[in-house]
Amino acid sequence: MHPVSERIRDARERSGLSQAELARAASMHPSYVSHLERGVRGPGDSALERLARALGVTTTYLEQGERSPAYLASEASVVRARQLLRAGRATDAVAELATVEHESLDVDQSARVLLAHAEALDVAGDLEASAEVLADTTRRLTAGHRPRQAAYAATRLVMTLTELGDLHGAVRAGELSLSALGAGAAGTDEVFRLEATLVWAYVARGDVTYARVRGTDLLARALVHGSARAVWSVHWNLAFVDDALGDADDALGHLRAALAIAGGDEAERDVPRLRLDLAHLLLAATPARPREALTELDAAATALEVGESQVELARAATIRSRALLLLGQNRAALTHAARAAEMLTVGDRRDAAAAHEALGDALLASGERSAAVKAYLQVADGLDLVPAGRPAAVAWRRLGDRLRAAGGDRATVAEAYRRALDAAGVGTARP
Numbered sequence: 001m002h003p004v005s006e007r008i009r010d011a012r013e014r015s016g017l018s019q020a021e022l023a024r025a026a027s028m029h030p031s032y033v034s035h036l037e038r039g040v041r042g043p044g045d046s047a048l049e050r051l052a053r054a055l056g057v058t059t060t061y062l063e064q065g066e067r068s069p070a071y072l073a074s075e076a077s078v079v080r081a082r083q084l085l086r087a088g089r090a091t092d093a094v095a096e097l098a099t100v101e102h103e104s105l106d107v108d109q110s111a112r113v114l115l116a117h118a119e120a121l122d123v124a125g126d127l128e129a130s131a132e133v134l135a136d137t138t139r140r141l142t143a144g145h146r147p148r149q150a151a152y153a154a155t156r157l158v159m160t161l162t163e164l165g166d167l168h169g170a171v172r173a174g175e176l177s178l179s180a181l182g183a184g185a186a187g188t189d190e191v192f193r194l195e196a197t198l199v200w201a202y203v204a205r206g207d208v209t210y211a212r213v214r215g216t217d218l219l220a221r222a223l224v225h226g227s228a229r230a231v232w233s234v235h236w237n238l239a240f241v242d243d244a245l246g247d248a249d250d251a252l253g254h255l256r257a258a259l260a261i262a263g264g265d266e267a268e269r270d271v272p273r274l275r276l277d278l279a280h281l282l283l284a285a286t287p288a289r290p291r292e293a294l295t296e297l298d299a300a301a302t303a304l305e306v307g308e309s310q311v312e313l314a315r316a317a318t319i320r321s322r323a324l325l326l327l328g329q330n331r332a333a334l335t336h337a338a339r340a341a342e343m344l345t346v347g348d349r350r351d352a353a354a355a356h357e358a359l360g361d362a363l364l365a366s367g368e369r370s371a372a373v374k375a376y377l378q379v380a381d382g383l384d385l386v387p388a389g390r391p392a393a394v395a396w397r398r399l400g401d402r403l404r405a406a407g408g409d410r411a412t413v414a415e416a417y418r419r420a421l422d423a424a425g426v427g428t429a430r431p
Contacts, residue, residue: 005039007062011055012037014108015145025054056144057106070104078116090124107144111137115153118160123310127164134160138177147181151190154181158197167205174198192222192230196237204391208244215241232261236274239281244391248285255281272300273312279319283326290323297323314343315351321358325365334362341375353382353395357402364406372406380416396420 012022019037023030027050035041036051043051045059052059060068077100084093097117102110114137121130134157141150154177161170174194181191195218202211215238222230235258242251255278262271279293279300297320304312317340325333340355360375379399383392400416 004042004062005037007057008033008043008051008055009037011057011062011106015055016147017055017145022051022054026050056140056146058104060104061106061109068104070101071106071109074100074105074109074113078113081116081120085120085123090120093120094124094126107140107146108149111141111146111149111153114140115156118156122160127160131157131160131164131166131169135173138173142177142180148188148190150177151181151188151194154178155190155194155197158194158201162201162204167201170201171198171205174201187225189227189229189233192218192226193233196234199234200237200240203240203244208241212238212241212245228261232258233270235261236270236277239277243281243284248281252278252281252285269303272303275300276304276312276315276319279323283319283322288326290326293319293323310343311351314340314355317343318351318355318358321362325358325362330362330365334359334366337362341378351382353379356382357399360402360406364402369406373403373408376403376406376408377412383419392423393420396423 012019015022017025019033020030022028023033026033026047028047032041032047036043036047048059048062052062055062058070060070064071077096081093081096084090084096094117097113097120100113100117102113105113114133118130118133118137121127121133134153138150138153138157141147141153154174157177158170158174161167161173174197177194178191178198196215199211199215199218202208202214215234219231219234219238222234226234235254239251239254239258242248242254255274259271259274259278262274275296279296282289282293282296297316300316304316317336321333321335321337321340324330324336337355337359341352341359344352344355356375356378360372360379363369363372363375376399383395383399396416397420400413400420403416404413
């Protein structure tokens with residue numbers, strides 16, 4: 001078979017189109033498409049252009065495939081960007097990927113470059129730009145009839161918008177993507193995970209009761225129609241629902257179920273992230289279980305170092321600092337908290353609030369009250385990104401308690417308590 005014939009067939013199959021559907025989209029007779037795919041006939045320039053448009057690829061790709069100069073140049077940029085990220089040069093990685101010309105790439109390679117670009121922007125702390133790239137990627141993949149890949153990109157978009165604090169945007173993006181994907185990807189792991197991530201976005205937005213109802217229904221569907229990965233993904237996100245409702249034991253149950261189903265394979269990138277969430281909830285439980293939390297952190301440590309995500313490494317250091325502080329190891333706790341805060345100096349991240357709170361706690365336990373107050377004041381900047389609701393109210397009240405214990409001025413302490421009341425929807429009758 002001629003390479004062009006193979007690429008037409010492969011692109012059609014990746015798009016999920018039948019020969020008849022491709023013929024209709026390209027304004028061709030089905031028998032002509034069949035002849036093209038079998039190499040009986042070769043397409044002219046006009047036919048090649050129509051096929052490329054219908055398949056979401058370029059004529060250059062159909063003619064040259066992965067040997068085209070544009071494809072080879074884009075792949076080299078992705079490789080260089082990965083190397084730059086590993087070297088801690090996220091800004092240079094962003095610049096490298098921004099030079100790629102997408103017009104000459106097929107939808108799959110274009111999406112590969114765009115996803116790498118979004119990751120580099122995320123690491124560089126530019127979440128708004130990362131969200132814009134992910135939105136573009138989702139649109140391209142949806143238009144290119146790649147429903148599963150589009151669901152994956154949409155999941156990352158919802159996660160990024162939630163991290164950014166644009167919770168209405170996160171919910172809207174998730175719902176629109178589910179609607180656009182339709183039945184083409186229903187029942188796939190990618191769609192189950194998108195729905196589970198959307199449940200998390202609803203929790204972050206404060207729609208906890210609705211999130212629980214939707215999440216429970218999603219789990220029931222996943223148990224019948226989903227794979228093991230789909231089931232543990234839903235369990236994972238239901239843990240956030242229960243945590244937001246204050247049901248620590250149920251939240252721990254969901255995370256333990258997710259980890260058991262996932263099988264504890266640390267090479268699977270989500271497993272160490274699951275362990276981070278489990279360690280966090282073990283410290284939030286009553287009574288707190290710091291030694292169990294440290295065990296989970298140790299199990300995830302190597303995979304997190306290999307993954308080299310500064311956000312995840314900082315989160316692990318924050319949780320480790322809290323666990324060590326509960327065990328009375330104040331200086332070690334201070335070292336890990338300072339490391340976490342240092343890693344999150346770029347960009348606006350809610351994780352930074354947790355890191356500075358842990359740093360303030362360690363400083364206060366070490367007798368450095370003035371430094372602790374400074375650390376706690378930096379927490380407020382991160383809490384501004386948290387939407388009103390129970391989690392925000394708890395965080396603001398906790399900040400007020402800490403500022404008070406560290407000797408912060410009365411006005412600052414009072415302001416933290418006022419923000420807690422506002423987040424809870426109570427408000428204050430006077431200044």
